[in-house]
Every structure is written in C-alpha cells, then in structure tokens.
Amino acid sequence: MRIPLRDTAAVAAGVLAPFAAALVLLPLRTSVTHTNAALLLVVVVVAVSAFGNRFAGALAALSAAAWFDFFLTAPYQSFHIQERADIETAVLLLLVGLIASQLAAYGRTMKRVAVTDATHLERLHGTTRLARVSTSSDDVVRRVREELMEVLELRSCRFEYGTLIGRPPRLDPDGTVKVADWIWDLERQGWPDGEIELRAIVHGRYQGRFMLTPEPGSAPPPLEARLVAADLAAQAAAALDDDSVSAGPRS
Structure with missing residues (x-):
C-alpha cells in the first residue's frame, strides 16, 4: 500500500x-x-x-x-x-x-470528517433529485455507478440487469463484505480479490447488481462510505422498480 x-x-x-x-x-x-x-x-x-x-x-x-x-x-x-x-x-x-x-x-x-459527511449527503441528495425528475431509470443507474466510483474509490464499476449469476464477494446494506456467506475482515484483509457485487434491491425485489472493482492494493473505504454506497444502490433499485411497474419486467 x-x-x-x-x-x-x-x-x-x-x-x-x-x-x-x-x-x-x-x-x-x-x-x-x-x-x-x-x-x-x-x-x-x-x-x-x-x-x-x-x-x-x-x-x-x-x-x-x-x-x-x-x-x-x-x-x-x-x-x-x-x-x-x-x-x-x-x-x-x-x-x-x-x-x-x-x-x-x-x-x-x-x-475532514465534516467535509466528507457533507459530500456524502450531497451525493445522496443529488441522486434523489435526479430520480425524481428523470424519466429514465438508466440515467439514475448511470449516476449511481459514477457516484460509487467516487465514494468507494474504485477502479471500475458496471451494472448487471437480470438474475444473479455466480457467488462473488458481496457488499451488504450494513456495510459488511461477505465471501461465501462468511463476513470478510475488510479492515485487516483489505478488499477480497475480483469483482464485488452490490445488489440493487427495493421492497424485497431484486433489480440487478453493481459489480465493483477496487484499485489493486487500495485501502477499503470507511464504514460510512460503504453505507452511502448501499443507499445509492437502493435508489437505483427504486428507479428500476418504478420502471418495471409501469412498463413490465426488464428482460
């Protein structure tokens, strides 16, 4: 590091x-x-x-x-x-x-903490405003993907629509990372290898997942940043859910 x-x-x-x-x-x-x-x-x-x-x-x-x-x-x-x-x-x-x-x-x-908290709040508010005025859930997903790149300091991030495939490491809504259903010691071990999924779920309905690729050797972000990332994913899920209700399930 x-x-x-x-x-x-x-x-x-x-x-x-x-x-x-x-x-x-x-x-x-x-x-x-x-x-x-x-x-x-x-x-x-x-x-x-x-x-x-x-x-x-x-x-x-x-x-x-x-x-x-x-x-x-x-x-x-x-x-x-x-x-x-x-x-x-x-x-x-x-x-x-x-x-x-x-x-x-x-x-x-x-x-630094005050500035970081204000930045996180602006990320959430900005995404909420976009979700409220945008007519395309894809725009919200794109905005969330960009925000995740910043808040988690990622190398890359992509979104997958559809059903779950495989069992990659998972970033959960409580900020923990799980590998094969075991909680990964993120602070001590750093990010697990490979892509990490962040599921977009709202009202118990799965809408897709963000696939996160951290910078090699980078320190994991603090818990507050990981919780903000989970909230951002939930906003993308809500936008996709609204589209699915009005236009039917996405193939």
Missing part, C-alpha cells in the same frame, strides 16, 4: 522543521529567553501537526525538544542539560508540543 505524499512530507517536516527553527534561533540564544525560544518551537510543532497527522506532530514535538536541548541550552552542542530550569523548559516543551500536536491533528480530522 502506497503512503500518501502528504503524509511522507509531513513526517519529513516533523523531523526537519524544528531543526531548521532551532538553527534560526541559534544566533539569538543569548538574547532570547529559553521560554520564548520554546514557545516558538511549539508554534512549529502545531504547524506541522495541522499540515500532517498525529504521528508527524508527535515526531515534531520530540525533534523540537531534542534540538532545543542541543542548540539552545548549555552546554551547547550536547544533549546534556545542567540547569534545572532548562530541564523543566525542555520537558514542558515536549509535553506541550505533544498535546498541541494531538489537538491540531484532532481538529484537522474533525474538519
């Missing part, structure tokens, strides 16, 4: 940014108090945390404490601290940096 470029950059910043900040403060170490220097390093830790993730923020806190000790406290260019006040400042820098990094990462996570 590939590590996102943003996470790689954040980890690198966690190591290098406090080091660079300590070098900038190096000519000022006799004129700037250790407390003020530590506060400036905390700002760097928070910036790394806001850009990256919890791990990068924690790494930045450790790096900041280490370079504060090495460059800004006597004896210089040594990880030994003589003064008790400097020891307390270094420990507080580490603790405050760790706390600030976790809070910044948590805030970023909450923002």
Whole structure:
C-alpha cells in the first residue's frame, strides 16, 4: 500500500522543521529567553501537526525538544542539560508540543470528517433529485455507478440487469463484505480479490447488481462510505422498480 505524499512530507517536516527553527534561533540564544525560544518551537510543532497527522506532530514535538536541548541550552552542542530550569523548559516543551500536536491533528480530522459527511449527503441528495425528475431509470443507474466510483474509490464499476449469476464477494446494506456467506475482515484483509457485487434491491425485489472493482492494493473505504454506497444502490433499485411497474419486467 502506497503512503500518501502528504503524509511522507509531513513526517519529513516533523523531523526537519524544528531543526531548521532551532538553527534560526541559534544566533539569538543569548538574547532570547529559553521560554520564548520554546514557545516558538511549539508554534512549529502545531504547524506541522495541522499540515500532517498525529504521528508527524508527535515526531515534531520530540525533534523540537531534542534540538532545543542541543542548540539552545548549555552546554551547547550536547544533549546534556545542567540547569534545572532548562530541564523543566525542555520537558514542558515536549509535553506541550505533544498535546498541541494531538489537538491540531484532532481538529484537522474533525474538519475532514465534516467535509466528507457533507459530500456524502450531497451525493445522496443529488441522486434523489435526479430520480425524481428523470424519466429514465438508466440515467439514475448511470449516476449511481459514477457516484460509487467516487465514494468507494474504485477502479471500475458496471451494472448487471437480470438474475444473479455466480457467488462473488458481496457488499451488504450494513456495510459488511461477505465471501461465501462468511463476513470478510475488510479492515485487516483489505478488499477480497475480483469483482464485488452490490445488489440493487427495493421492497424485497431484486433489480440487478453493481459489480465493483477496487484499485489493486487500495485501502477499503470507511464504514460510512460503504453505507452511502448501499443507499445509492437502493435508489437505483427504486428507479428500476418504478420502471418495471409501469412498463413490465426488464428482460
């Protein structure tokens, strides 16, 4: 599984940014108090945390404490601290940096969750609006297929009309994946091999199924995304059911 470029950059910043900040403060170490220097390093830790993730923020806190000790406290260019006040400042820098990094990462996570939830809601509302005004269930199926590609981050997705053929892995309405009637450990094992079916069923009537092909080696989407996918499939089923009622079963 590939590590996102943003996470790689954040980890690198966690190591290098406090080091660079300590070098900038190096000519000022006799004129700037250790407390003020530590506060400036905390700002760097928070910036790394806001850009990256919890791990990068924690790494930045450790790096900041280490370079504060090495460059800004006597004896210089040594990880030994003589003064008790400097020891307390270094420990507080580490603790405050760790706390600030976790809070910044948590805030970023909450923002991402809020944006994701709003996007999922818009997907459902957009599909519902199309189903309400469209005269063709094929348009709704096409829209759902496109939305499934996005929400599940798929390589491809196609829709099969008609009866069930074979027993491929199945994504159920509760967000679980079943392989041969056994619940697949999606979080630990990742997507099962091959295509995965997502059945379009409404009022107990089977209308067809979406055949999902994930990107090779990709991480499975969270449960919320899988539940949205099931709701989208149900909307396609409802549109197909309306057509079958008015025009008869589809061959």
